[in-house]
Amino acid sequence: MSSKESSRRQFIKTSAALASVGAGISLPVSAQIPRPPGLPPLRPDEHYDYGIRSPYVTSKRIGTNGQRGSDPRDGRPRDYGFRTPHHELFGTITPSSLHFIINHAYDPPNINPAEHKLMIHGLVENPVMLSMDDLYRLPAVSKVHFIECSGNSNVTGKGFHPGWLRTQPEATVQDTHGLASCSEWTGVMMSTILEHVGVKKEATWFIAEGAETGHHAKSIPMWKATDDAMIAYAQNGEPIRPEQGYPLRLVAPGFEGVNNVKWLRRIKFTNQPQLAKRETSNYTSERSDGTFRWFEFENGTKSVISRPSGQMKLAGPGYHDITGIAYSGRGKIVRVEVSTNGGRNWQDAEIQGPVHSKAFTRFRLPWFWQGDETVLMSRSYDDKGDRQPSVAEINEELGLKLSHEWLEAGNPGTSHFNGIQPWRVKRNGEVENALFFNV
Numbered sequence: 001m002s003s004k005e006s007s008r009r010q011f012i013k014t015s016a017a018l019a020s021v022g023a024g025i026s027l028p029v030s031a032q033i034p035r036p037p038g039l040p041p042l043r044p045d046e047h048y049d050y051g052i053r054s055p056y057v058t059s060k061r062i063g064t065n066g067q068r069g070s071d072p073r074d075g076r077p078r079d080y081g082f083r084t085p086h087h088e089l090f091g092t093i094t095p096s097s098l099h100f101i102i103n104h105a106y107d108p109p110n111i112n113p114a115e116h117k118l119m120i121h122g123l124v125e126n127p128v129m130l131s132m133d134d135l136y137r138l139p140a141v142s143k144v145h146f147i148e149c150s151g152n153s154n155v156t157g158k159g160f161h162p163g164w165l166r167t168q169p170e171a172t173v174q175d176t177h178g179l180a181s182c183s184e185w186t187g188v189m190m191s192t193i194l195e196h197v198g199v200k201k202e203a204t205w206f207i208a209e210g211a212e213t214g215h216h217a218k219s220i221p222m223w224k225a226t227d228d229a230m231i232a233y234a235q236n237g238e239p240i241r242p243e244q245g246y247p248l249r250l251v252a253p254g255f256e257g258v259n260n261v262k263w264l265r266r267i268k269f270t271n272q273p274q275l276a277k278r279e280t281s282n283y284t285s286e287r288s289d290g291t292f293r294w295f296e297f298e299n300g301t302k303s304v305i306s307r308p309s310g311q312m313k314l315a316g317p318g319y320h321d322i323t324g325i326a327y328s329g330r331g332k333i334v335r336v337e338v339s340t341n342g343g344r345n346w347q348d349a350e351i352q353g354p355v356h357s358k359a360f361t362r363f364r365l366p367w368f369w370q371g372d373e374t375v376l377m378s379r380s381y382d383d384k385g386d387r388q389p390s391v392a393e394i395n396e397e398l399g400l401k402l403s404h405e406w407l408e409a410g411n412p413g414t415s416h417f418n419g420i421q422p423w424r425v426k427r428n429g430e431v432e433n434a435l436f437f438n439v
Contacts, residue, residue: 059085059088059089059098060085060098061083061084061085061098061100061101061178062082062083062085063081063082063083081100081101081102081149081179083100083174083175083179084098084099084100084174084178084179084180085178086173086174086177086178086304086306086309086325087173087174087306087307087309087312091362092144092182092325092359092361092362093144093183093184093360094182094360096183096235096236096238096241096244097241098181099147099181099183099235099244100147100149100178100179100180100181101243101244102149102151102257102258103243104214104216105214106212106213107212108212108242108243108246108262108263109211109213109263110242111211111247111263113132113246113247114132116131116132116211116247116248116265117129117131117265118131118135118231118264118265118266118267119265119267120193120197120266120267120269121266121267121268121269122206122207122267122269122270123202123203123269123270123271124197124198124199124200124203125197125198125200126196126197126198127197128196132248135187135188135231135233135248136233138188138192138196139188139189140186140187141186141188141189141230142184142185142186142234143184143185143186143228143230143251143253143356144182144183144184144185144356144359145182145183145185145253145254145356145358145359146180146182146327146358146360147180147181147182147183147251147257147260148179148180148256148257148299148302148327148329149179149180149256149257149258150256150258150415151163151179151415152177152178152179152180152257153166153176153177153179153302153417153418153419153421154166154413154414154415154416154417155167155402155407155413155417155435156407156412157406157407157409157410157411157412157413158407158408158409158410163413163415164407166433166435167404167407167433167435168433169310169424169433169434169437170310170432171433171435172309172310172311173304173305173306173309173310175310175433176304176310176421176433176435177304177306177421180327182325182327182359182360183236184235184237185230185232185234185235185251186232186235186237187230187231187233187234187248187251188230189228189229190225190229190230190231191225191226191227193225193231193267194225194226199225199269200269202271203222203269203270203271204221204222204270204271205219205221205222205269205270205271205273205274206219206220206222206225206268206269206270207220207266207267207268207270207273207274208220208250208259208261208264208266208267209264209265209266209267209268210245210261210264210265211263211264211265212262216258217261217274218258218259218279219270219273219274219275219279220252220255220259220297221297222269224252224255224297228253228358229250229251229252229253230250230251230253231248231249231250231251231264232245232248232249232250232251233247233248244262245261245262245264246263248263248264248265249263249264250264253329253357253358254297254298254299254328254329254331255297255299255329256297256329258279259297298329298330299327299328299329299416300328300329300386300388300389300416300418301326301327301328301329301330301333301380301387301388302327302328302380302388302418303324303325303326303327303333303336303363303378303379303380303388304324304325305322305323305324305338305376305377305378305421305423306324306325307321307322307323307324308320308322308376308423308431309324309423309431310432310433311431311432312431313428313430313431314425314429314431315429316371316429317369317370317371318368318369319366319367319368319369320366320367321364321365321366321367322338322340322365322376323362323363323364323365324336324362324363324378325360325361325362326360326363326378326380327359327360327361327380328358328384328386329358330358330382330384330386331357331382332356332357332358332382332383333355333361333380333381333382333383334351334355334382334383335348335381336348336349336361336363336378336379336380337349337378337379337380337381338363338367338376338377338378339375339377340367340374340376341374342374342375342377342422343375343377343390343420346379347365349363349378350363350364350365351363352364363378371427372427373424373425373426373427374424374425375422375423375425375434376422376423376425377420377421377422378420378421379420388419389418389419389420390419390420391403391419391435393419394414394417394418394419400413400414402414402436403436404436404437419435421435422435424437
């Protein structure tokens with residue numbers, strides 16, 4: 001019998017024995033969800049016309065720890081991004097209503113789908129203007145993929161907002177990893193569009209542009225169009241919601257979120273990148289020699305324990321279910337390891353299927369907590385041979401000096417951060433962020 005099977009059998013045996021003697025064990029993690037007092041009765045149409053969640057379920061997206069910036073154009077408040085509450089979710093699909101939001105300070109445009117057109121032009125034989133009905137007539141596919149902002153989990157020096165929060169003990173998993181979500185997307189493969197318009201051989205890039213006020217545009221290499229990029233009009237079985245790009249968005253699986261252009265209105269095929277604002281300034285990575293790297297596309301392999309995680313509290317010593325999500329922008333997750341002693345030893349976690357390429361994968365590990373202070377960590381492996389790196393390995397690869405002292409001194413950090421995330425479990429069961437404090 002393998003050690004994994006033995007551990008599972010012991011977990012089931014012990015749980016059954018405790019239940020038989022009426023040992024009322026609390027749930028392993030208390031999410032501290034407030035219960036609304038004096039719940040009003042609900043009208044029947046609220047249940048049946050579209051459906052609502054129970055008033056006892058209060059999961060919601062949050063901004064940057066409730067802090068907002070100001071739009072320099074009109075002074076109106078704009079959040080840096082609304083994050084997914086991973087600690088309150090199950091499985092691998094993020095509800096559309098809780099999918100993270102980054103809109104670059106613009107409100108979602110009010111687009112009438114009957115009037116919306118997708119222009120496809122540039123280095124093509126047959127430029128077209130496609131209506132929504134035209135797209136619905138093309139062969140459709142449904143694919144499960146995650147989208148992650150390049151700033152998810154980023155770390156920055158003191159005084160820089162919002163990455164500084166993510167290095168602090170009070171950070172939650174929603175603070176550290178909430179700018180990533182996973183959905184089932186339905187639409188038309190870009191490869192189908194290519195056949196329709198006849199792309200010329202000299203085309204090496206395509207530029208996707210949105211219909212919002214700022215007309216966000218992004219240059220993407222041509223190989224992504226022939227690989228797995230898609231034009232999506234549905235998310236999790238219903239039309240894409242306005243904040244997610246209604247009625248159309250580009251989905252570039254595994255690529256950093258900025259490439260997944262919302263409110264898609266134009267695709268232009270070219271022989272060079274456009275060098276737009278958000279691919280030459282905002283979405284670049286600074287190196288230690290003062291240079292910047294442009295056009296970073298694929299997100300590296302990554303994982304995070306979502307329960308227990310920051311600001312939760314274990315009910316007491318005994319068996320607990322460690323669970324989390326893993327994903328890679330390059331392919332499928334094939335292995336996840338968990339350490340319950342700060343990285344000194346690692347155990348293989350159970351990977352729950354189905355496992356999709358470039359999608360969230362759920363992992364679990366039964367754990368008997370003795371009541372001592374310890375640190376929980378996870379690391380993932382994908383089918384391309386990549387392993388989630390430690391902070392030390394990221395520093396070596398990028399020539400950085402990421403540490404608590406370095407960031408405390410106000411030095412810049414990095415985006416595209418996929419380092420191992422540690423959570424410290426204190427003797428009283430409280431859990432806190434231990435990034436750069438895992439000593």
